[in-house]
Amino acid sequence: MSQKPVFPPKIEISLGQSGEDLEKKYGSLVKANRKNVGLNFLTINANRHGASVTAVVKSGSLITSIPNTMSIMATEDRDRKVGFTDLLISAEVNRDDFVPHNIAHQYVLSLIQSLRKTGWRYYISETKPRLKENAAFEYFKQDNIDPDYPLSFEQWMAFQAPLTWELYADHTYLTLQVNRDVNHLDPAKPGAYFISLTFTPREEVERLEVDEKDRNHWRDTWVKRYLEFRRDRNIAEAKLRAQGVPIDTGYKDPPLPPPPAGQQNPVMPDALK
Secondary structure (H helix, E strand, O other), X not given: OOOOOOOOOEEEEEOOOOHHHHHHHHHHHEEEEOOOOOEEEEEEEOHHHOOOEXXXXXXXXXXXXXXXXXXXXXXXXXXXXXXXXXXXXXXXXXXXXXXXXXXXXXXXXXXXXXXXXXXXXXXXOOOOOOOOHHHHHHHHHHHOOOOOOOOOHHHHHHOOOOEEEEEEEOOEXXXXXXXXXXXXXXXXXXXXXXXXEEEEEHHHHHHOOOOHHHHHHHHHHHHHHHHHHHHHHHHHHHHHHHOOOOOOOOOOOOOOOOOOOOOXXXXXXXXXX
């Protein structure tokens, strides 16, 4: 009979970290899958062994703590040797299989506020109108909730999962999603909730926006593509203004990440400033 593995209270992991480094640090707790073309997948699954940990994620200058983590999956680009390019954290509200809906609601709102205090801010796709709080909720619904919007319990229960928050900080995207068991939606009875947080560097997201042959030089086409995005946003915002919907003109799109050696970020045209 194999001995049950002992998990530390915290698992530290970073974007850009190598799989070998993670294995060196956590040994047999890490399960590696290196059979895929170009990609390695490394997983630490505490839940399989009846445990949970706090995941401590380093992305750029930010350190984000996620309590009640069940599993961590990291994707490594083996060919480019840039370390982890994607981190998926699966978490829960607490160790109970079922939790009262109001407890889950308050827990998730508290988690979001802790992310805000860490430095994460609301991210709106460059093609979408710049809205905030209730205006954003009315337009995006559950697909991109403003982290500063106090989602009521009635709203929490009314929408189908997943509920999604899109965040950004230090050249990294963070998507927080909350799913729940559709068979346990009675507000008076406990439900089952599943939380996921995905961390992805802006560099990786931009690479995937272009054809494979152009990925190492995606900056060459960035201005043209983003001028089209801005056109779409301007059209959407004009329609909303005509309806009296307030536009958050103070919202600024995230800056481009630092370029790799030998490249430069494009000059920003006035239309994108």
